[in-house]
Amino acid sequence: MWKSVKIVGPVLLLLLVAVVVIRFTGIWDSINRNDSKANKITDSASTAIQANNMNGTSTNGNTANQENSSNKTSYNQENSAISKRLEQNLKSKESTETPKQQALSIIAVGDILLGRGVEYHINRVQGDFTYPFRQVVDVLRQGDIVFANLEGPLTESTNSLDPNGKIVLKSPEKAAEGIKYAGINVLNLANNHIMDYYEQGLLDTINILDKHGIAYTGAGKNIEEARKPAIIEKNGLKIAVISYTDMAEYTFKGNPMLSFAADENKSGVAPRKYELIKEDIDAIREEVDILIVSLHWGVENSFNVTEEQIEFAHQLIDDGVDIILGHHPHRFQGVEIYNGKPIVYSLGNFIFDQNDPNNQESFIVSMKFKEKKLSFMQLIPVRTIDKNHVIIPKGDEAIEMLKRELELCGKLGSKCAIVNDTI
Numbered sequence: 001m002w003k004s005v006k007i008v009g010p011v012l013l014l015l016l017v018a019v020v021v022i023r024f025t026g027i028w029d030s031i032n033r034n035d036s037k038a039n040k041i042t043d044s045a046s047t048a049i050q051a052n053n054m055n056g057t058s059t060n061g062n063t064a065n066q067e068n069s070s071n072k073t074s075y076n077q078e079n080s081a082i083s084k085r086l087e088q089n090l091k092s093k094e095s096t097e098t099p100k101q102q103a104l105s106i107i108a109v110g111d112i113l114l115g116r117g118v119e120y121h122i123n124r125v126q127g128d129f130t131y132p133f134r135q136v137v138d139v140l141r142q143g144d145i146v147f148a149n150l151e152g153p154l155t156e157s158t159n160s161l162d163p164n165g166k167i168v169l170k171s172p173e174k175a176a177e178g179i180k181y182a183g184i185n186v187l188n189l190a191n192n193h194i195m196d197y198y199e200q201g202l203l204d205t206i207n208i209l210d211k212h213g214i215a216y217t218g219a220g221k222n223i224e225e226a227r228k229p230a231i232i233e234k235n236g237l238k239i240a241v242i243s244y245t246d247m248a249e250y251t252f253k254g255n256p257m258l259s260f261a262a263d264e265n266k267s268g269v270a271p272r273k274y275e276l277i278k279e280d281i282d283a284i285r286e287e288v289d290i291l292i293v294s295l296h297w298g299v300e301n302s303f304n305v306t307e308e309q310i311e312f313a314h315q316l317i318d319d320g321v322d323i324i325l326g327h328h329p330h331r332f333q334g335v336e337i338y339n340g341k342p343i344v345y346s347l348g349n350f351i352f353d354q355n356d357p358n359n360q361e362s363f364i365v366s367m368k369f370k371e372k373k374l375s376f377m378q379l380i381p382v383r384t385i386d387k388n389h390v391i392i393p394k395g396d397e398a399i400e401m402l403k404r405e406l407e408l409c410g411k412l413g414s415k416c417a418i419v420n421d422t423i
């Protein structure tokens, strides 16, 4: 268990009060109303306040020109509706915001591949795609948010970027049943394998996930879709996940060769570009309670985090991100708490078919948030057995990986300890 998470009390409280006051007086919305992306997702109070601004209090010339008598009538109706809604909003906040409902459990695991070697070994046990998760399902389902990286599309397509099928990944449609069973409710699609079966593979994935009610982010029919946050509402809180990947513009396979990056008219992934991410953070930050950024990055088959990653992660936290969830190296790297916000540099493989024992071990990251702040964090060791299921090792079976992780976290300045076979 993590010993201490710093709480910056009075200053943040003051800021929070200021923000709440600004929101409810409408100043925030008049400042923010030109930001079209942020306006996409607005609660009833802020929508109402925008209507209020239409009566000339806004500095925006276009809306002032629209004023006419019918506007005035609708304004008056709208105005009383606003008061009612604000009153209800405040009342419901008072009565429903109990500490229990404000607590939120977020669980994250790493790369999921249920095709290739894993599929072969699942077929040895009646082809049941819930089998990989049976020994961890009770832990995973405790999460209100359960995140994973889907490394490759869910598709039955055979038209891949590599005709020999060696460096391309996919999982069968049936894999979605296992993912759903595990309680995973949001998937990262921004990675260097999601387009391995061209656009068809991605579109199949999106259809299958929609059918199973599993949220996803990081890839889509165009760049706007790829950058669109996955939004999940739980316990009265709104959580957003946005995802980006390295290697998006790097073309090395396919006939024709394919760049994975999406653009205005092309499907694909959202690339890890700071300016892009900053724009997306600014657009959504005030609309959600917890903002998660998922990054497919880092050095493959390595336990080490680069200086560039540390700087990048710190910058995103400074920009307002609450949690950073990294993946791609296939190994679970160190975890850092920076200004009270968790950075998981690489979640490692959760279930994959790689042979290296270091790539068959990782941790389930379990985080609890109270009052939108990290109050608890635990790393639960997991290991893939027989390439077809995940177990939670105990005692001697877990000690080596626990010690290694303690050291990796220590290198990043994190204070943590081994307690009951977990960190």
Ligand SMILES: [Zn+2]
Residues within 6 Å of the ligand: 151, 191, 192, 193, 296, 327, 328, 329
């Ligand atoms: Zn990768």
